[in-house]
Amino acid sequence: MAEETGDYPVRLRFPREGETDPVTGLPPRKALDEDLPRLLRLMAVERLPLSAVMIDIDHFKLFNDRWGHSIGDMVLLHVSRIIRESVRYRGEAYRYGGEEITVLLPNFDRSEGLAAASRMVSTVGHSPLSIPADDPSIPVSARVQAPGDSSGTVSLGVEISAGVCSTLDVTGAELIVMADKALYEAKESGRNRAVEFTPRLNSESRTFKIGVTYFGKSPIFDRNRLIIKAWFPKPDAQEIEAREITFLDSIVSEPLSLASPPGGLINQEIPGRVVFVENRGNYTWFEFEIREEVFELMWSQVRNRNASGGSA
Numbered sequence: 001m002a003e004e005t006g007d008y009p010v011r012l013r014f015p016r017e018g019e020t021d022p023v024t025g026l027p028p029r030k031a032l033d034e035d036l037p038r039l040l041r042l043m044a045v046e047r048l049p050l051s052a053v054m055i056d057i058d059h060f061k062l063f064n065d066r067w068g069h070s071i072g073d074m075v076l077l078h079v080s081r082i083i084r085e086s087v088r089y090r091g092e093a094y095r096y097g098g099e100e101i102t103v104l105l106p107n108f109d110r111s112e113g114l115a116a117a118s119r120m121v122s123t124v125g126h127s128p129l130s131i132p133a134d135d136p137s138i139p140v141s142a143r144v145q146a147p148g149d150s151s152g153t154v155s156l157g158v159e160i161s162a163g164v165c166s167t168l169d170v171t172g173a174e175l176i177v178m179a180d181k182a183l184y185e186a187k188e189s190g191r192n193r194a195v196e197f198t199p200r201l202n203s204e205s206r207t208f209k210i211g212v213t214y215f216g217k218s219p220i221f222d223r224n225r226l227i228i229k230a231w232f233p234k235p236d237a238q239e240i241e242a243r244e245i246t247f248l249d250s251i252v253s254e255p256l257s258l259a260s261p262p263g264g265l266i267n268q269e270i271p272g273r274v275v276f277v278e279n280r281g282n283y284t285w286f287e288f289e290i291r292e293e294v295f296e297l298m299w300s301q302v303r304n305r306n307a308s309g310g311s312a
Contacts, residue, residue: 021095023073024080032094032102039106040172051113051166052175053103054183055083055120058159058191060099067156070137075158078129086120097267102176110166110196117162117194125192128155161186165197173227173271174294180268181297206292209275211239215256215283228270228288232261233302268301270294 016035021028027035043050057063057079064072076099083101084093091105103120105113130153131138138154163182170178178197186195212228230244243265244255272290290298 016092024076024095024101026080026084026093026095026101028095029097032096032104035092035094036104036176037172039104040167040175043106043167044172048107049109049166049168050172050175051105051108051110051116051164052179053105053113053117053120053194054096054163054176054179055079055101055103055117056161056183056187057099058161058187063156066139068137068139071131071156074131074137075129075156078127079124079158079160082124082127083120086123087116091116102179108166109168110164113164113166114194114196117164121160121162121192121194124158124160128157130155159192161191162194163197164194169197169199171271173225174291177269177271177294177297181293184297184300207289208292208295209287209289210295212286212288213239213241213283214245214286215241215258224274226272226274226288228272230255230265230267231270232263232265263305266298266301266305268298270298 016027016031019028019031020026039050057075060072060075063075080093080095080101083103087093087103087105091103091108093101093103096102103117105116108116133152133154135154161183163179163184163186165175165179165182167175182195182197186193189195212231213234227246228240228242228244229246231240231242233240241261243258246254270288270290271294272288275287275289277284277286
Protein backbone atom coordinates (compact mmCIF):
# COMPACT_ATOMS: atom_id res chain seq x y z
CA MET A 1 0.00 0.00 0.00
CA ALA A 2 1.39 3.41 -0.97
CA GLU A 3 2.00 5.78 1.90
CA GLU A 4 1.25 9.50 1.74
CA THR A 5 4.25 11.33 3.15
CA GLY A 6 2.29 14.45 4.08
CA ASP A 7 5.25 16.67 3.24
CA TYR A 8 4.90 16.85 -0.55
CA PRO A 9 2.33 15.86 -3.18
CA VAL A 10 4.10 12.74 -4.41
CA ARG A 11 3.03 9.23 -3.49
CA LEU A 12 5.92 6.88 -2.72
CA ARG A 13 5.98 3.26 -1.62
CA PHE A 14 8.11 2.90 1.52
CA PRO A 15 9.33 0.47 2.69
CA ARG A 16 9.88 -0.94 -0.78
CA GLU A 17 8.11 -4.20 -1.58
CA GLY A 18 9.65 -7.01 -3.59
CA GLU A 19 13.02 -8.75 -3.73
CA THR A 20 15.23 -8.57 -0.63
CA ASP A 21 18.85 -9.42 0.10
CA PRO A 22 18.98 -12.80 1.92
CA VAL A 23 21.48 -11.65 4.57
CA THR A 24 20.21 -8.19 5.53
CA GLY A 25 16.54 -8.33 4.57
CA LEU A 26 17.05 -5.03 2.70
CA PRO A 27 16.26 -4.39 -0.95
CA PRO A 28 19.37 -5.27 -3.00
CA ARG A 29 21.60 -3.04 -5.10
CA LYS A 30 19.46 -3.80 -8.15
CA ALA A 31 16.46 -2.20 -6.41
CA LEU A 32 18.53 0.89 -5.60
CA ASP A 33 19.49 1.19 -9.26
CA GLU A 34 15.79 1.08 -10.17
CA ASP A 35 14.52 3.42 -7.45
CA LEU A 36 17.16 6.14 -7.57
CA PRO A 37 16.40 7.48 -11.09
CA ARG A 38 12.66 7.35 -10.32
CA LEU A 39 13.13 9.39 -7.15
CA LEU A 40 15.46 11.82 -8.87
CA ARG A 41 12.80 12.48 -11.50
CA LEU A 42 10.01 12.84 -8.94
CA MET A 43 11.96 15.20 -6.74
CA ALA A 44 13.02 17.27 -9.76
CA VAL A 45 9.40 17.65 -10.87
CA GLU A 46 8.35 18.74 -7.37
CA ARG A 47 11.47 20.94 -6.97
CA LEU A 48 12.35 19.15 -3.75
CA PRO A 49 15.68 17.72 -2.52
CA LEU A 50 16.72 14.10 -2.23
CA SER A 51 19.45 13.07 0.19
CA ALA A 52 21.54 9.92 0.04
CA VAL A 53 23.30 8.41 3.07
CA MET A 54 26.12 5.93 2.55
CA ILE A 55 26.74 3.77 5.65
CA ASP A 56 29.58 1.40 6.47
CA ILE A 57 29.94 -0.87 9.52
CA ASP A 58 33.12 0.12 11.32
CA HIS A 59 35.83 -2.56 11.57
CA PHE A 60 33.50 -5.14 10.05
CA LYS A 61 36.43 -7.32 8.97
CA LEU A 62 37.33 -7.81 12.64
CA PHE A 63 33.89 -9.30 13.34
CA ASN A 64 34.40 -11.84 10.57
CA ASP A 65 38.01 -12.59 11.55
CA ARG A 66 37.37 -12.98 15.29
CA TRP A 67 33.80 -14.26 15.46
CA GLY A 68 33.33 -15.92 12.09
CA HIS A 69 31.16 -15.14 9.08
CA SER A 70 27.95 -16.38 10.72
CA ILE A 71 28.29 -13.74 13.44
CA GLY A 72 29.31 -11.23 10.78
CA ASP A 73 26.01 -11.91 9.02
CA MET A 74 24.18 -11.38 12.34
CA VAL A 75 25.89 -7.99 12.69
CA LEU A 76 24.81 -7.04 9.16
CA LEU A 77 21.21 -8.06 9.87
CA HIS A 78 21.22 -6.26 13.23
CA VAL A 79 22.44 -2.97 11.72
CA SER A 80 20.17 -3.26 8.69
CA ARG A 81 17.06 -3.68 10.84
CA ILE A 82 17.93 -0.64 12.94
CA ILE A 83 18.57 1.55 9.90
CA ARG A 84 15.50 0.46 7.97
CA GLU A 85 13.27 0.98 10.99
CA SER A 86 14.76 4.44 11.58
CA VAL A 87 13.69 5.65 8.12
CA ARG A 88 10.44 3.71 7.78
CA TYR A 89 7.86 5.60 5.68
CA ARG A 90 10.30 8.49 5.21
CA GLY A 91 12.80 6.74 2.96
CA GLU A 92 14.35 3.38 2.18
CA ALA A 93 17.55 1.50 2.99
CA TYR A 94 19.31 -0.78 0.49
CA ARG A 95 22.25 -3.16 0.70
CA TYR A 96 24.79 -1.43 -1.52
CA GLY A 97 27.38 -4.20 -1.28
CA GLY A 98 29.55 -5.88 1.34
CA GLU A 99 28.92 -4.10 4.64
CA GLU A 100 27.75 -0.88 2.96
CA ILE A 101 24.14 0.31 3.14
CA THR A 102 22.58 3.15 1.14
CA VAL A 103 19.62 5.17 2.42
CA LEU A 104 17.51 7.42 0.17
CA LEU A 105 15.60 10.24 1.90
CA PRO A 106 13.15 12.17 -0.29
CA ASN A 107 12.53 15.80 0.70
CA PHE A 108 15.56 15.86 3.01
CA ASP A 109 18.11 18.60 2.39
CA ARG A 110 21.73 18.20 3.45
CA SER A 111 21.26 19.34 7.06
CA GLU A 112 18.15 17.19 7.50
CA GLY A 113 19.95 14.23 5.95
CA LEU A 114 22.91 14.79 8.28
CA ALA A 115 20.60 14.88 11.31
CA ALA A 116 18.95 11.62 10.20
CA ALA A 117 22.33 9.97 9.61
CA SER A 118 23.61 11.15 13.00
CA ARG A 119 20.59 9.55 14.66
CA MET A 120 21.32 6.28 12.87
CA VAL A 121 24.94 6.37 14.05
CA SER A 122 23.83 7.04 17.63
CA THR A 123 21.08 4.41 17.62
CA VAL A 124 23.37 1.67 16.31
CA GLY A 125 26.10 2.65 18.77
CA HIS A 126 23.67 2.37 21.70
CA SER A 127 22.19 -0.95 20.52
CA PRO A 128 24.68 -3.77 21.11
CA LEU A 129 24.00 -7.11 19.46
CA SER A 130 23.18 -9.75 22.08
CA ILE A 131 23.97 -13.37 21.23
CA PRO A 132 23.37 -16.40 23.50
CA ALA A 133 26.73 -17.41 24.96
CA ASP A 134 26.16 -21.01 23.90
CA ASP A 135 25.26 -20.10 20.31
CA PRO A 136 27.07 -22.63 18.11
CA SER A 137 27.92 -19.84 15.68
CA ILE A 138 30.42 -18.41 18.18
CA PRO A 139 33.89 -19.95 17.64
CA VAL A 140 35.40 -21.61 20.71
CA SER A 141 38.34 -19.17 20.72
CA ALA A 142 36.00 -16.17 20.75
CA ARG A 143 33.80 -17.73 23.44
CA VAL A 144 36.83 -17.99 25.74
CA GLN A 145 37.88 -14.40 25.09
CA ALA A 146 34.39 -12.99 25.66
CA PRO A 147 32.42 -15.23 28.02
CA GLY A 148 28.72 -14.63 28.47
CA ASP A 149 27.47 -12.30 31.19
CA SER A 150 25.09 -13.22 34.02
CA SER A 151 22.18 -13.28 31.60
CA GLY A 152 23.91 -15.91 29.48
CA THR A 153 24.51 -13.63 26.51
CA VAL A 154 27.48 -12.06 24.76
CA SER A 155 27.02 -8.40 23.80
CA LEU A 156 28.85 -7.12 20.76
CA GLY A 157 29.26 -3.38 20.41
CA VAL A 158 28.69 -2.25 16.83
CA GLU A 159 29.38 1.17 15.34
CA ILE A 160 28.81 2.69 11.92
CA SER A 161 30.08 5.63 9.88
CA ALA A 162 27.90 7.61 7.49
CA GLY A 163 28.29 10.11 4.65
CA VAL A 164 25.49 12.38 3.45
CA CYS A 165 24.89 14.27 0.21
CA SER A 166 21.90 16.16 -1.19
CA THR A 167 20.76 16.98 -4.71
CA LEU A 168 20.85 20.64 -3.64
CA ASP A 169 24.66 20.33 -3.71
CA VAL A 170 25.37 18.06 -6.71
CA THR A 171 23.76 16.81 -9.88
CA GLY A 172 21.71 13.65 -9.47
CA ALA A 173 24.36 11.54 -11.21
CA GLU A 174 26.88 12.41 -8.50
CA LEU A 175 24.64 11.89 -5.47
CA ILE A 176 25.87 8.44 -4.43
CA VAL A 177 29.48 9.19 -5.34
CA MET A 178 29.64 12.29 -3.15
CA ALA A 179 27.81 10.60 -0.28
CA ASP A 180 30.46 7.89 -0.52
CA LYS A 181 33.17 10.57 -0.45
CA ALA A 182 31.64 11.96 2.76
CA LEU A 183 31.59 8.41 4.17
CA TYR A 184 35.29 8.08 3.38
CA GLU A 185 35.93 11.34 5.26
CA ALA A 186 33.91 10.06 8.24
CA LYS A 187 36.07 6.93 8.39
CA GLU A 188 39.30 8.88 7.95
CA SER A 189 38.36 11.29 10.75
CA GLY A 190 37.83 8.58 13.36
CA ARG A 191 34.68 6.57 12.43
CA ASN A 192 31.45 6.30 14.46
CA ARG A 193 30.17 9.58 13.04
CA ALA A 194 28.21 11.15 10.20
CA VAL A 195 29.81 13.64 7.80
CA GLU A 196 28.12 15.80 5.16
CA PHE A 197 29.52 16.41 1.70
CA THR A 198 30.35 20.11 1.35
CA PRO A 199 30.89 21.37 -2.19
CA ARG A 200 34.17 23.15 -2.74
CA LEU A 201 34.23 26.70 -4.00
CA ASN A 202 34.78 26.82 -7.76
CA SER A 203 34.78 23.01 -7.85
CA GLU A 204 33.18 23.07 -11.31
CA SER A 205 36.38 24.59 -12.73
CA ARG A 206 38.61 21.88 -11.19
CA THR A 207 38.48 18.79 -13.34
CA PHE A 208 40.78 15.95 -14.37
CA LYS A 209 40.87 13.76 -17.45
CA ILE A 210 41.42 10.02 -17.31
CA GLY A 211 41.73 7.53 -20.13
CA VAL A 212 39.10 4.79 -20.30
CA THR A 213 39.17 1.54 -22.26
CA TYR A 214 35.83 -0.18 -22.92
CA PHE A 215 35.76 -3.38 -25.00
CA GLY A 216 33.06 -3.19 -27.62
CA LYS A 217 31.53 -0.47 -29.76
CA SER A 218 28.42 1.11 -28.33
CA PRO A 219 25.97 3.94 -29.09
CA ILE A 220 26.53 5.17 -25.52
CA PHE A 221 29.51 7.13 -26.75
CA ASP A 222 27.21 9.42 -28.69
CA ARG A 223 26.15 10.66 -25.25
CA ASN A 224 28.71 12.75 -23.43
CA ARG A 225 27.66 12.21 -19.80
CA LEU A 226 28.07 8.72 -18.33
CA ILE A 227 28.58 6.86 -15.08
CA ILE A 228 31.24 4.15 -15.00
CA LYS A 229 30.05 1.55 -12.49
CA ALA A 230 32.65 -1.24 -12.54
CA TRP A 231 36.30 -0.73 -13.44
CA PHE A 232 39.92 -1.45 -12.58
CA PRO A 233 43.13 0.57 -12.96
CA LYS A 234 45.56 -0.14 -15.77
CA PRO A 235 49.24 -0.33 -14.79
CA ASP A 236 51.70 2.54 -15.16
CA ALA A 237 49.17 5.08 -16.44
CA GLN A 238 46.33 7.26 -15.27
CA GLU A 239 43.93 5.03 -17.15
CA ILE A 240 41.24 2.53 -16.26
CA GLU A 241 39.35 -0.26 -17.99
CA ALA A 242 35.55 -0.08 -17.62
CA ARG A 243 33.26 -3.10 -17.45
CA GLU A 244 29.88 -1.43 -16.87
CA ILE A 245 28.61 1.96 -18.06
CA THR A 246 25.28 3.67 -17.44
CA PHE A 247 23.62 6.15 -19.79
CA LEU A 248 22.53 9.14 -17.73
CA ASP A 249 19.49 10.12 -19.71
CA SER A 250 17.88 6.68 -19.90
CA ILE A 251 19.52 5.03 -16.85
CA VAL A 252 20.37 1.87 -18.77
CA SER A 253 23.41 -0.16 -17.85
CA GLU A 254 25.61 -1.93 -20.35
CA PRO A 255 27.82 -4.48 -18.53
CA LEU A 256 30.53 -6.58 -20.14
CA SER A 257 30.67 -10.29 -19.34
CA LEU A 258 34.46 -10.59 -19.21
CA ALA A 259 36.57 -12.38 -16.62
CA SER A 260 37.33 -10.29 -13.54
CA PRO A 261 40.92 -8.99 -13.49
CA PRO A 262 43.43 -9.91 -10.73
CA GLY A 263 42.38 -8.00 -7.62
CA GLY A 264 38.78 -7.75 -8.81
CA LEU A 265 36.69 -4.84 -10.00
CA ILE A 266 36.18 -1.57 -8.14
CA ASN A 267 32.52 -0.59 -7.85
CA GLN A 268 33.07 3.04 -6.86
CA GLU A 269 30.89 4.88 -9.38
CA ILE A 270 32.54 7.56 -11.54
CA PRO A 271 30.27 10.22 -13.09
CA GLY A 272 31.78 12.41 -15.76
CA ARG A 273 31.78 13.68 -19.33
CA VAL A 274 33.24 12.12 -22.47
CA VAL A 275 35.41 14.76 -24.15
CA PHE A 276 37.11 12.60 -26.80
CA VAL A 277 36.29 9.16 -28.16
CA GLU A 278 38.04 6.81 -30.57
CA ASN A 279 37.22 3.30 -31.78
CA ARG A 280 40.34 1.14 -31.75
CA GLY A 281 39.63 -2.23 -33.31
CA ASN A 282 37.63 -4.32 -30.84
CA TYR A 283 37.50 -1.68 -28.11
CA THR A 284 36.63 1.96 -27.55
CA TRP A 285 39.00 4.41 -25.89
CA PHE A 286 37.83 7.76 -24.56
CA GLU A 287 38.94 10.67 -22.43
CA PHE A 288 36.67 11.09 -19.44
CA GLU A 289 36.49 14.42 -17.61
CA ILE A 290 35.66 14.12 -13.91
CA ARG A 291 35.46 16.51 -10.97
CA GLU A 292 38.32 16.80 -8.50
CA GLU A 293 36.32 15.19 -5.69
CA VAL A 294 35.54 12.18 -7.86
CA PHE A 295 39.17 11.89 -8.95
CA GLU A 296 40.39 11.89 -5.35
CA LEU A 297 37.82 9.34 -4.25
CA MET A 298 38.42 6.86 -7.07
CA TRP A 299 42.18 6.81 -6.56
CA SER A 300 41.76 6.49 -2.79
CA GLN A 301 39.83 3.30 -3.60
CA VAL A 302 42.79 2.09 -5.66
CA ARG A 303 45.24 2.85 -2.85
CA ASN A 304 43.04 1.10 -0.30
CA ARG A 305 42.76 -2.00 -2.48
CA ASN A 306 46.50 -2.12 -3.08
CA ALA A 307 47.21 -1.68 0.61
CA SER A 308 44.87 -4.52 1.61
CA GLY A 309 46.00 -6.78 -1.20
CA GLY A 310 42.39 -7.62 -2.03
CA SER A 311 39.46 -6.46 -4.11
CA ALA A 312 37.57 -3.25 -3.39
